Amino acid sequence: MLLLTLHTYRADAVIRKAELNMTILLALLLAGWVLSIVIYRFAVREEKHQLEMARQESLARLGEMGAMLAHEIRNPLGGIKGFAQIIEKRPTDERNRGFAHRIVTETLRLENLVTNLLAYAGSDRLRPVKFGLEELIADTVALIRSEADEQGVAITVNSSAAVQLIGDRDRFGQVLLNLVKNALQAMPAGGTLGIAFATSGKNVSIVVSDTGEGIAPESKSRIFEPFFTTKAKGTGLGLALCRKIIEEHNGTIEVNSSAGQGTKVLITMPRHMQT
Template identity: 65%
Template sequence: MLKRVLLLSGVGLTVALLWFAISNYRTAVPLAEENLRGVALSISSAVENAAVHDPTFHSLNTLRPKDLAFLAVLDRDGIYRFHSNPDLIGTRSDDGRYSAVLQKADAIEGRVVLGTGEKAYEFLAPLYLPDAEMILRLTLHTYRADAVVRKAELNMTILIGLLLTGWVMAAFIYRFALREELHHLEMARQEGLARLGEMGATLAHEIRNPLAGIKGFAQIIEKKPIDSRNSEFGRLIVAEVLRLENLVTSLLSYAKTERNAVSLFWLKELIAHSVALVSAELAQQKITLVTDCAESVQCRGDRDRLGQVLLNLVKNAVQAMPDGGTLTIAAQTRGRGVVISVSDTGQGINEEDQARIFEPFFTTKARGTGLGLALCKKIVEEHQGTISVTSAAGKGTSVIIELPGGVWE
């Protein structure tokens, strides 16, 4: 979407600049013509004024404007009465346009090419004197008048060149960015494949161990179907099957991509429900429970998924205190959101392991799946929250969850 907006913006800016440059050039051409016409009219007025006071036209020899190429005055028969080139005075002009000027009683103007190859501006107009009607012929240089046209052409050329350069550079940058994007995608794909391979190896290891136990116990039962130890072997088989079932359940939960069922619920009730599920372990291991959550604290999110997070954290805390200790669960509001903490006084986590505890399949437990904390992190982040751990070996662990207010999908 952003690329399309940038492309359309670039095309729009390019069209606008081209329109401005072409419009400026097209305006410059008639402006130059108007400048030439103005100079011609000024000279015509000066010639007419001089001719009235000097019928011999000798005073016209002193009339030398910068833009004037040559000046001539013809009578009705086409005879030059005055010319900037004295050799042509008294000769007849072979240009029949002078008669059209007298008939129309209006000026004729336009661009002409001189014998030298120079492009000039010619202006023919009737010249009314007290005793005669003549024709004024002016030829003007166009250098100064066409300066505005040349400037407009130069500006248009520079602008087009800059636009072309800009688009070429943009094409190179886009190609480079595309290559970088493809490179990053390929690296991400390779990294994903590497993770998938590592995950597959870990998963195969986690599955192989229970299967080996199940297979061994089943073979013993098969060989000695009436052995007195079969009941114990059967119990071990069931335990290993449950272990596999828990692993598959954790995998399915971790891979779940369904939308969260958002609702508003009392957080104290959720804490009580999670604690009730492990009450037997708390009593058996002589763990003291401390909860600190006001009745009014509410949380907005998927109650079942957040309950799963809380239950996983409570179970981890219980497992970290096999010889007893204190489990503390606290919750309080912060702004529109809530902060939940689960703390224990158990074994703690080594500093080198703390950076990896949220990685899938990473575990320090002999029979753990390594998906518990990874699943907690995934669910919390789905709720746009954060989860962090502070721990010290031999002093216990605290897990802090911060959930913002609002609604998530």
């Protein structure tokens, strides 16, 4: 008689190993599931934190803007009110002519503030046309020539060749006017205001420079912020509006300045705006 004895220890070992592997796999899956929940909750919490920080920053910025606007509007209104009251009491006094002039000046200042606000907040489509850059610069210089002469500021314009652009002429003219006015204000005791432009491939570069007092280091990082200004009667919208208009033309604007060494503003943009 032949007796066969089957040993199951190898099969048992295989089963135990499979069970162990299954247990490890389930443990890993469970750990992964728990970890994913932790990561998800952390991400949600972090997103809420970032949103709250952004909200707080927006509220703080809104508060700064509101305070600046209130200040900029209250001062001219106070002057207008005071001068009007003087004129009301003495309507025939010859000195009231000067008070009336101040009323007009402060009213124009308010009008300029509102115009800049509307331009900065507006989303009107650009109206691209073909125009000569040299002609636009000449028109801009003509607007500030009298003021420059009174301050003893010399104006130089340098170009390598005539340049034709396609873009919104009116808005780009507003950029140039803002920049040359800033340059004049930086040189109350006289100096040199330079405007230069040149082409490079499909782009044009424009540099507006002055020999004024320059920009303090602590202010350089904020000069493009809306309503940030170091001027007694500035709105803080000039450079912010310039950047908005240049970016609408797919260009860039940079300011290089050091205290006491003047300022250079570099604009680089396509000669032909994409429509």
